[in-house]
């Protein structure tokens with residue numbers, strides 16, 4: 521979980537179902553933490569919320585600057601915890617150095633395996649048994665029919681990361697003589713659970729925050745799990761700040777909170793794709809949302825590609841709520857240049873053009889309109905395939921929520937205005953766009969199998 525320090529007031533309180541024993545497991549966690557020098561949950565208590573699931577509720581009004589939680593450093597799980605454990609020698613000896621994330625994941629998996637014998641059992645029992653990031657999509661769900669390219673490739677990367685770290689972890693365990701690992705063949709499921717637990721629940725420790733640990737020598741050592749503190753859900757703008765003092769890690773709110781409200785923190789500025797990949801949920805109406813456009817959908821002739829390279833065109837092709845990414849418009853502009861102009865086009869000049877200049881040519885707006893329609897149809901087709909999927913995983917359901925959010929973003933740019941028969945008598949949808957034209961869709965499967973969309977001037 522990341523945090524930013526911007527301040528924004530929440531707009532409304534959320535109702536919590538306090539009658540649900542959010543969990544005997546959480547009551548047990550609180551009792552266990554108290555026995556380990558925790559002063560208690562202070563102004564907060566766990567509750568179940570209709571829109572976000574388990575979270576933390578404020579029992580009384582809180583002023584800006586009020587302490588939300590204060591967790592003893594001894595209850596944080598970091599690389600130092602893993603290095604102090606029986607796995608420590610193997611983790612230290614590993615070459616190349618293992619990441620802190622893998623070290624903490626292995627520690628978690630080992631403690632879970634110990635079951636009732638683990639001194640951390642109440643904390644482990646409080647963790648969800650599964651997650652909804654794409655790492656939890658089933659292999660049969662990683663298909664181009666179900667997931668748009670940007671989501672599919674990221675989901676595949678998550679699955680590959682789990683497998684790669686599984687192999688690394690198994691090698692490391694084989695080289696460990698600690699009795700606790702004897703005969704343990706770490707399973708993919710064990711590693712996936714531990715890996716995603718750390719990914720979705722660990723807090724980011726700022727470099728200036730001294731948790732009192734010696735340098736670990738591990739890679740990317742900036743995360744720690746914090747029991748109870750890991751129950752905060754995310755809301756953009758819910759800013760908090762942290763400090764380490766008197767052997768505790770503390771979080772303070774930057775704004776007032778009413779009694780009975782859910783207390784959120786801000787995991788950091790993320791669009792919904794990033795939230796799904798990192799945490800497995802979407803924020804409805806996320807203002808940062810941008811629908812990715814596959815670069816192959818805007819093919820460039822070789823000369824235009826050279827200009828794109830000169831313009832240092834990256835591939836952030838996307839449609840956001842407010843407009844189109846510069847990369848997308850530049851690529852469309854280059855793709856629309858007449859052949860005779862391609863040889864002389866100067867990539868650096870194109871880089872300096874305004875967004876209005878890039879969208880001035882009618883051919884650019886026509887292709888953009890076609891692209892928007894194609895995106896809508898592609899997302900709708902993925903959603904239809906997802907609906908037809910028998911027994912979809914919860915992770916796939918979250919992907920569906922993401923696609924629905926993307927369609928809402930696109931609805932600000934392109935919308936179906938009705939249906940009309942074409943010259944051939946076939947009835948086709950007619951689309952309006954923000955580009956000021958009306959688009960009549962006519963599907964032509966040319967050599968490239970491309971969808972072509974005609975624009976016409978009337979409504």
Ligand SMILES: C[S@@+](CC[C@H](N)C(=O)[O-])C[C@H]1O[C@@H](n2cnc3c(N)ncnc32)[C@H](O)[C@@H]1O
Pocket residue numbers: 521571572573574575648720721750751752753754755798799800801802803
């Ligand atoms: C650090 S945990 C927060 C506590 C968590 N809800 C629980 O039950 O343990 C992060 C996870 O909470 C859920 N979450 C956080 N913020 C959310 C939100 N605004 N809406 C829906 N789910 C959210 C996601 O599953 C995320 O991976």
